[in-house]
Amino acid sequence: MENEIREHSLNFNRRRFLSKLSLGLGSIGLGSLLIPDLFTQNNADDGPIFSPGIPSFAPKAKRVIYLFQNGAPSQLESFDYKPKLREMMGQDLPASVRGGQRLTGFTANQAALPLVGSFVDFKQYGESRAWISDLFPHTAKIVGDICIVRSMHTEAINHDPAITFFQTGAQQGNRPSMGAWLSYGLGSENKNLPAFTVLISRGKGNSQGVYSKLWSNGFLDSIHQGVQFGKGDDPVLYLRDPEGMNKLDRRKMLDKLSVLNELAYDELGDPEIIAKVKQYEMAYRMQTAVPETLDISQEPDDIIKLYGTECLIPGTFAANCLLARKLSENGVRFVQLYHQGWDQHANLPGDITGQAKDVDQASAALVTDLKQRGLLDETLVIWGGEFGRTNFSQGQLTKDNYGRDHHPRCFSIWMAGGGIKPGIAYGQTDEFGYNVVENPVHVHDFQATVLHQLGLDHEKLVYKHLGRRFRLTDVSGKVVKDIIS
Template structure:
C-alpha cells in the first residue's frame, strides 16, 4: 500500500478493521455484500444497466408518476364522506376517541368539524367525491381509491421523508433511487428518477429524493419546468460540442485514474454524472419544447405555453418524460397544510391540481400509456375530524395532523380500477376495514414493477437495507 496516495479513511478501512469487514461480508452471503440478495438470472433475463439480475415476476407497469400532495390533504373534505361529523359539528370530540393519541396541536376540548363541501356519487363505480373535485369525478372509474392508509409519523418533515424513503430519518434512499439502482432506466439520455415541484417549500426537502447510501448517480434529479430544465446544462459561450467532448474525456480519464488509485466510490458517480449531463444536453431542450403540444392538450391540463411552472405544466412534463423512458417521475405540490381556513385552502389547492391530475390520466389513456404506467396521488398523512380547540370553531376552522387514517388513489397498469378500498369509522378517525400502511403502498408499487420488495436490498453499515425496512405487504385487493 502506497501511504502517499492513501487517504486517512482508506488507511483505517484497509487495516484490521477492513479485514473484519471482509470476513463479515463473506459470512453474509454472496449477493448481500454486493447489493442484491435475491433471485439469480437465467439466460436472457439480464436487465441492462441495473443491479437486479432479473425481475422477480412479470411486471405490470414500466414507470411510475407519483403526484405527492405535500402538507396533507383533508381526506374528510375530499374522499371520505362522514355525515356524522355534520351532526356533531361544534360538540367536543368524545375524550375516549383521542385518549392516548399524540397530535401536533390538538387540545382536550377539540370540537368536531363537519365536511366543508357537498359529496356526490360518480361513475359506474358510484364512488363518492367532494364537489371540489369535478374533473377527477369524470375519471373516477379509472381510479382505485384507498381510504384506509395510515402512517407512523405525525409531523410533516419526518412523515414526508417516511412516505418517500421508508424511514423518517434523512439519509435513506428514495423510492425512485431504489428503482434506478434496481432496474435502471429505459432512457439513456435522461435520468431514471426525475423530480418536479410546485407550490412552494417542502418540509422534507431534498432528503425525499436522495440516493442515501446508494451510489450517487441514482438520486432524483430536480428539473425546472421553464427555461433550462437543469441549471448550467447548456454550454457557455465559446464552447462547442467538440471542445466539450474533449474536456469530458480528459476529466473521465483523470477521474478513472483516481478511482483506480484510491477506490473511492463517489468518483465513479461523478464520472457517470458528467456523462449523463452531456447526453441530456441534446435531449433536454427537446423535452422542454412544447411546440409539438397542441393547444387543446394544454388546455385540457389547464396550462399554456407561457406557464412558468405550475402543477399543471409539471403534469404535461411528466407525461413527456414518461414517453421518453424516465422510470420514476415525482411531482411535489405543497400548500395542503390547513390548520386554519381549511375550506378556503382545499378549494384553492383543488383549483391548482384537480384538472391536471384528471387530464394526466385521460392523456395517458388516449395515448395507450395508462396500461403500463402507474399514477399515484397522496400526501404524508390525513386531517383530523375536529378543529384544534373548541375556541377555534367559528374562527379558524382548521384541521390538525392525522396519521391514523388518510386517503390516496392509484390509477393505471395492474390496478383494479373503479373500486374504493378501506373504511374508517363514522367519525373518520380510525380505519375499521382493509387498513394499509405506508410500507404496504411501497411494497405494492415495487410489485407492479416486477420486484419483490423483500429482495431488492443493499448492504450498508453491516446490514442489508430495503425500501420497506422489515415491513410491508403487497395490497392484493388493489391488483387487477
C-alpha cells in the same frame, strides 16, 4: 491536459503504492467499471444476490408518476365522506373514538376538540358509487380509472418525518428514496435522460418545505439520485455549455477528464469516481435530450385545453403534470412531483378550495392523456399526501371557518394505471373518520405494492450497507393484492 495526466501518473509515493497493491488485479477495477454492482455483494450471505436491472417477475408497470400533495390534504374534504360529522357539529370528540391517540402541539392543550363536518358537499360517481367532494369535479370524471384507498395510515404525526417516511421508508432521512431504489433496481429506459426526476410547484396555501433528502440516493451510488428540474429556460442548472465552449470542446474535455478519473479509480478504488464519470456523461447527453423532451410548443390545442391554460406557465402544477407525461413517455422510470400548500390548520374552506382548483383538472388530465396514448396500463400514477387531517377543529370553530390538525390514523390517496384495479374504493374508516375499520394500508404496504407492480419483490430489493441489509420497506410491508388487477 496531457501534462496534467503525466504529472498525475508520476505522483506515486509509498502510501499510494501500498494502496494500489491492496486492490489486487486491475481486472477488478475494470470489471466494476463495466458492471458497477459485480463485486458489491450488497445482499446478505443467506439469500440470493439481487441483480440490478432485472425484475424479480413480470411487471405490470414500467414507470411511476407520483403526484405528491405536500402538506397533507384533508380526506374529509376530498374522498372520505362523513355525514355524521355534520350531525354532531361542535360536539366534543368522544374519548372512546380518540382512544388516547397522540395529538400535535397545536391541539394538545385545547380545552375541547369540537367535531366539524365538511363545508363542501359530496356526490357518488361511477359503478363503484365512490363519494367525491365537489372540490374535485375533474377527478370525479375519471373515477372509473382510479382506485381510491381510504384506509392509509402512518406513525408519523409531523410533516418532515411523515414525508420522509413515504419517500424513503424511514422517518429520519439519509436513506435512498423510492425513485432511487427503482433506478437501482431497474435502471433507465432512456440512456439520454435520468431514471429519476423531480418537479416542484407551489400552491396558494401554507407551504411545508421540500428538501433534497426526499430524492436522495442515500447509500446507493449517486447516479441514482433524483435530478430536479426547475422552471424557465434552464430547467437543469449548469447543463448548458459556458460561453466560449462548443459541443466538440465539451466532448474533448470529458474525454480527458475521464482518463484522469480512471487513473484515480485505479489508485483509490472509490466507486463514487465511476458514478461521477457516469453523471458527467449523462449531463452531456441531457444537453440535447432535456430541451427536446420539455418542449411543449408542439403540443396540440386539445392537450392544452385538457390540462388547462396554466400548463403553459412554467412551474405550475399543470405544467409539471404535462412535463411528467412527456418525461414518462420518453422512458424516465420515476417522475416525482411535489405540490406544496396543503397544510390547512386554519382557514381550511378558503385554502383547500384554491388548492383543489390548482391540482384537480391537471391530475385528471394526466390520467386521461396517458390513457388515450395507450400508456396508462404501463404507468402507475399516484396522488396523495403524507397523512390526513383531524375530524375536529383546530382552534376556534365558527360557522364559516375552521382548520384541521395533522391526523396519521387514517387518510386517503388514489392510484391509477400500472395494473391497479380501476373504479374501486378500498378500505373504510369509522363514521367519525378517525380510525380505519376495514382493510388498513400502512405506508410500507403501499411501498411494497408499488415495487410489486414494477416487478420487484420488496423483500429482495436490498442493499447491504454498514453490515446491515436495507430495503425501502425496512422489516415490514405486504403487497395489497386486493387492489391489483
